[in-house]
Amino acid sequence: MKKQELDEPNLRIGDLARRTGLTPELLRTWESRHGFPRPQRLESGHRRYTEADVAMIKGVLHRRDAGTRLEVAIAEVTGATRIPVHSVYAELRRAHPRLEPHRLKKSTLLALTWAIEDECCARAQRATIFGAFQEEQYYRKAQPRWNELARVGHATLAMADFTSEQGDDERPVRVQLADDSPMRREWVVVCDAPDLPAVLAAWEIPGQQTVPDGDRLFESVWTIDPQAVRHAARVCAHVAQAAGVAEASTLIEELAGEPEPLSSDPADAASLFGRVVAYVDRLS
CATH class of the missing domain: 1.10.1660.10 (Multidrug-efflux Transporter Regulator; Chain: A; Domain 2)
Structure with a gap:
């Protein structure tokens, strides 16, 4: 042949x-x-x-x-010597080519992120939640919201270039990204839950050192497709495992199965979309 x-x-x-x-x-x-x-x-x-x-x-x-x-x-x-891909954005684009990328300002990404976080807090049951913040300074701004997500979620992990130590009882669990990790340039929020799957993944366009913070551009994809959400969650779990997070191996096992099908109730998508519109309007 x-x-x-x-x-x-x-x-x-x-x-x-x-x-x-x-x-x-x-x-x-x-x-x-x-x-x-x-x-x-x-x-x-x-x-x-x-x-x-x-x-x-x-x-x-x-x-x-x-x-x-x-x-x-x-x-x-x-001949499996391949290092697992440690980029949520790259894996979503490779495995789910139907996801259409859009260049969005940071202010728009914030609206999408807050909407997903709010819906996750309000409705998701036993959600596994991941976030990527690039640097600790950006995580600090979101920390009160993520403290609440950690309170209601099954497992909640935050990934960034952290410069301070995590307290013994502090949640979410911190994931220290390696110096060469592609996740250091990515903005990610993943809510893997049977009743509310959602993922937003973006990478920052290079060369924006002089651009005002709210106008920074990111190439972005987002979806509520359970298969894509589960794929993104698996990537995050492997990133956490490579960083030495103890809980990561258990999460990898939990995320190995197929996700439940998306609910056919249009109210679920409408609720999330409504929050997005409200936040975009507020930030515009």
Whole structure:
């Protein structure tokens, strides 16, 4: 078979399941837990696989059946030396290409962020919440709101370049970003909850040292799609794990499963949209 045919993403997940003897549910579980197999996504969000994926899965199964642990078998077959992507924005754009980016001023991002935070506090049940603030000075301005989120959330983590130590009983949990972390330039809020999934991710356009703070531009995406929200939450959990946060491993396990479908009640989206409009109007 020619390499071009091996690389052609023309297999649906059902096709892959039939070719490998696995179920679609198990393939999705492997993808969420091990990053394998790694599908290509259509603009609709549907997964597509290649003949090379079939061959790699069969190689993994052969090694597993010979007694090799699954994660080791996957690493052997894929040559998995890839460092996990530690950018929420980059991962959302890669895995969910239907999300349309927009350049927004910081003041508009604040309106979106406050709306998500408010809805999360008011309605989300057992939410897992992540925020990325770039620098500690920006986190300090949001800290009263995030203290409240930590009070009502299942788990709440704040990521930034922190210069002060965290107190023993202080919440949210702080995640110290590495010097070379792409998250240092990102603005992120993730609310992963069955009744209120939402994510906003943005990265700051370079070269704005002389721009007034409220006018700084960010390239941004946001959505209430549960799959995209869960993907963003997983990235954040892996960033926290790499930073040595003890709770991160448990969160990674909790976020490994598929999220619940989005409620069909239009009032849910309308409530969030209403808050956004109110905050935009207030800040304009």
